[in-house]
Amino acid sequence: MAMVKMTIDGRDVAAPEGSTILQAAKSVGIRIPTLCYHERLKPIGSCGLCIVEVDGSATPVAACETPVRDGMEVVTSSDRLFCMRQEVLKSILVHHPLDCPICDKAGECLLQDLVYEHGVTGVEAPAPSAKFRNGYATAFLRSWPERCVLCFRCVAACTEIQGHFALSTVEGPDGSPLVAYDESKCVSCGECIQLCPTGALVEKKSERRWRNWEVEQKVRTTCPYCGVGCQQLLHVKNGRIVKVSGVEGAEPNQGRLCVKGRYGFDFIYSEERLKTPLIRENGRFREASFDEALDLVAGRFKKIIAESGSDAIAGVSCARSINEDSYQMQKLFRAVIGTNNIDHCART
Ligand code: SF4
Ligand code: SF4
Ligand code: SF4
Ligand code: FES
Structure with a gap:
């Protein structure tokens, strides 16, 4: 090069x-x-x-x-550049509500940090926020248009990265560009939120429930939903996950997540979650150990094979399994049980 x-x-x-x-x-x-x-x-x-x-x-x-x-x-x-950057920030603050005390982004807001770094303490004549369109919301996200700095990262995130084209740039009433939202194309993946530098886009699940500085741990893990293996950060407050974000710079997802990986974490705390095998007897489930449950399944498999042959059994492996588990599943069915009736449920 x-x-x-x-x-x-x-x-x-x-x-x-x-x-x-x-x-x-x-x-x-x-x-x-x-x-x-x-x-x-x-x-x-x-x-x-x-x-x-x-x-x-x-x-x-x-x-x-x-x-x-x-x-x-x-x-x-240089002094000149510093002053010019101050003016850029002031021109943003003219339209900005400065509601940091109630803004979910406070504490990790790029605008907040830049304003602080450049010592901008106010603007002479704040303008009304008529410049912005009405906000929009889905089950998982909410926009606060008056906090928008019109950087258009969200538009690029939705088009360049996710390819959903739900966000676009349109001409506003005063001729300057604005962000437009098309609900029919949005899949609530939250990529626009992850890349928004301000509180103009926030996650409904965490809105007003915690402050950024209350997160005591960010735990890196692999998304449990499918075999892609996206890398996630679990934001933990008081021992509970309050938010999930994609890990920037990490393979395979480079910060991206889908709606399941980003927002589908409540099941971990469900009271209905199964914690032990259940065996049905006389129409009712009773708790059992793994040894007992596995012995029962192995015994039934043997009986079916003896009566009807190996092809009377079929296996469907789970889309949430990692590749190694899926490999072992097909090995078990082909090499141990003796059938090629093995499939996978992630065929959408
Ligand atoms: S977007 Fe940033 S600067 Fe604006 S109110 Fe929220 S925290 Fe404050
Ligand atoms: S949530 Fe995803 S699909 Fe919807 S606007 Fe944001 S980036 Fe686009
Ligand atoms: S990324 Fe956030 S601040 Fe930038 S244009 Fe989109 S909503 Fe506005
Ligand atoms: S114009 Fe370069 S960072 Fe915005």
Whole structure:
């Protein structure tokens, strides 16, 4: 791969041709503030926060969108850039309600952090939030349009990553772009929430139930729902899961989850959950040990095979099983029981 040589804040940097200034800076540990950028998305270029000076240019450029070139001299931090970033943040706050005390995102909100970092303490003339459309909700998510910073990460998350096209960019009444939502295409996967940098999209299941700083543990695990093996983070408060998110940067899902993996965790706490094998006798179930239950099943299998042959038995393995368990299931049926009647229920 051809490399270009440049300087960033006076440091010599070699970056792959075609990469952006933001990527080149990150590769040597230089942080440039961003809001609309997310490494899983193509550059959006909507916020203007990642501005940097190039070769002493009169007008700064967006680091997330500008490709590197040989001999480029980049400055990422100066009094001028700091003031310009402050102005960008103030222009967002003009339309922003600052309801951090009741916002689910408080504590892990990128806007909150950037405003704090840049010492923006208020705006002179807050504007009414008529700029935004009405909110929308599904069984699992709710939008708070007035908290939206119009970064359009959610639109890219829904189209580029999930391919559902439920979100799009439309022209608002004043000519500026807005996010539009199409309920008929939304599958409540929550990818838009995971990538939204603010509290403009929140999860209904956790709304007003806990604060981010109350999560005492984030436990990494594998989703139990299907054989894909998506990596999840279980957010735990007082020993109970309060939220599930996808693990950014981890295979195979790279942060993505489906609606089941993200929101279907209540069953763990169900009182009706089976904790021991049950054997039916005289029309009623009674609790049994695994040894007793397995002996009973093995005995019945032997009896059926003796009376009617191995092909009188069929096995259907569970879609929630891991590959190794499914492999062993077919091995048990083919090699031990002696039938090819083996199938899997994940045929949707
Ligand atoms: S989105 Fe962020 S800045 Fe806005 S109210 Fe919520 S926590 Fe505060
Ligand atoms: S929940 Fe999923 S499908 Fe629905 S808008 Fe968000 S990203 Fe798109
Ligand atoms: S809802 Fe969130 S991700 Fe979407 S444009 Fe608004 S702030 Fe950005
Ligand atoms: S992060 Fe570059 S324009 Fe938003």
